[in-house]
Amino acid sequence: xxxxxxxxxxxxxxxxxxxxxxxxxxKANQRITPEEGLWLYENAELSFVSMLADFVRKxxxxxNTFFNRNFHIEPTNLCVYSCSFCSYSRLIKQRxxxxxxxxxxxxxxxxxxxxxxxxxxxxxxxxxxxxDLAFYTKLFKEIKKHRPELHIKALTPVEYHYIFKKAKxxxxxxxxxxxxxxxxxxxxxxxxIFDEEIRDKIAxxxxxxxxxxxxxxxxxxxxxxxxxTMLYGHIxxxxxxxxxxxxxxxxxxxxxGFQTFIPLKFRNKDNEMSYLPECSVIEDLxxxxxxxxxxxxxxxxxxxxPMIGRxxxxxxxxxxxxxxxxxxDDTTKIYSMAGSEEQxxxxxTKDLVMLIRETGFKPLERDTLYNIMNDFSETVFEEDEFxxxxxxxxxxxN
Ligand code: SF4
Numbered sequence: 001x002x003x004x005x006x007x008x009x010x011x012x013x014x015x016x017x018x019x020x021x022x023x024x025x026x027k028a029n030q031r032i033t034p035e036e037g038l039w040l041y042e043n044a045e046l047s048f049v050s051m052l053a054d055f056v057r058k059x060x061x062x063x064n065t066f067f068n069r070n071f072h073i074e075p076t077n078l079c080v081y082s083c084s085f086c087s088y089s090r091l092i093k094q095r096x097x098x099x100x101x102x103x104x105x106x107x108x109x110x111x112x113x114x115x116x117x118x119x120x121x122x123x124x125x126x127x128x129x130x131x132d133l134a135f136y137t138k139l140f141k142e143i144k145k146h147r148p149e150l151h152i153k154a155l156t157p158v159e160y161h162y163i164f165k166k167a168k169x170x171x172x173x174x175x176x177x178x179x180x181x182x183x184x185x186x187x188x189x190x191x192x193i194f195d196e197e198i199r200d201k202i203a204x205x206x207x208x209x210x211x212x213x214x215x216x217x218x219x220x221x222x223x224x225x226x227x228x229t230m231l232y233g234h235i236x237x238x239x240x241x242x243x244x245x246x247x248x249x250x251x252x253x254x255x256x257g258f259q260t261f262i263p264l265k266f267r268n269k270d271n272e273m274s275y276l277p278e279c280s281v282i283e284d285l286x287x288x289x290x291x292x293x294x295x296x297x298x299x300x301x302x303x304x305x306p307m308i309g310r311x312x313x314x315x316x317x318x319x320x321x322x323x324x325x326x327x328x329d330d331t332t333k334i335y336s337m338a339g340s341e342e343q344x345x346x347x348x349t350k351d352l353v354m355l356i357r358e359t360g361f362k363p364l365e366r367d368t369l370y371n372i373m374n375d376f377s378e379t380v381f382e383e384d385e386f387x388x389x390x391x392x393x394x395x396x397x398n
Pocket of ligand 1: 079080081082083086088089125126127158203206
């Protein structure tokens, strides 16, 4: 394959340089070390890491760029925790500012999509005592009964740790009950940053790093898939990011149960860390690229376009990203409340397809488990079809 990576190799790097070693390793599909990952964060330019990441992305996924037609339900934004980066939650004492949906409310939301071609419902929210194991298993069963083919991706280890502890069941027993009620995948949230000291400062009290990883390991052991996130751009260092990626890579070596890695940018609107500046677009793109290079055993890297905006989402496709999330009529409030680029995070399928096509990539609709549902590479959308000029009445001047 004569690619950008060959251009890099034929460049000016000396035989002994770290750049040349990294290019050769990536080309030979060899794993880079934590020290090399850290070197990339600290020293490499965006152009260098994006070329390496693009090579890895194309080796794994070619030009394929996935998206999923899903919708979100956020049962409550009240929470017993108070993570300092969270713009979304309200403490119980601020109940008047929050929402607490009942089963009926949420079934109404599900029914609103009855005639829509969605394949997944994504359910996450705050942590409240009354939203316990019995509450959730009943909800999941009701959703499955109403629409059996809808894939339920629900709750993170943060919620599971709390509700299982309250129900006095082990992680394994709890997860078995969750699976029996209809949940098929676990989203990647609640990972934040794994370094214990930083985690304690920004997300103290909720499930620990070890518990987050243990929950996913058990979930994978039960034959299920999950995703993983990393919250970056706050008080963590580059070494903390590499530590985070490394712990994910190690667990993935053991279980192979992660599908997708999703870097989440810290946004500073209305939270306890609003005094921090947000990191630049260059930093966002470098972070996607280094994640793609480092996580050699993850198939997919996903960007949430509502979080970074449509233009950066397009650029990210050349920096290792092969999956864009946040598609049609997406009702999530998590990103807009955190000051994301898109205050109205809904895009039509056509808009998203065109966003991908404009960059030269191939838009594919997938289901949660990456089965391809539709190839939109050549689709002509009805509203774009040339219907011919209106026939005008002939004016006879004679
Ligand atoms: S990040 Fe999650 S656990 Fe933390 S306060 Fe917000 S909703 Fe609660």
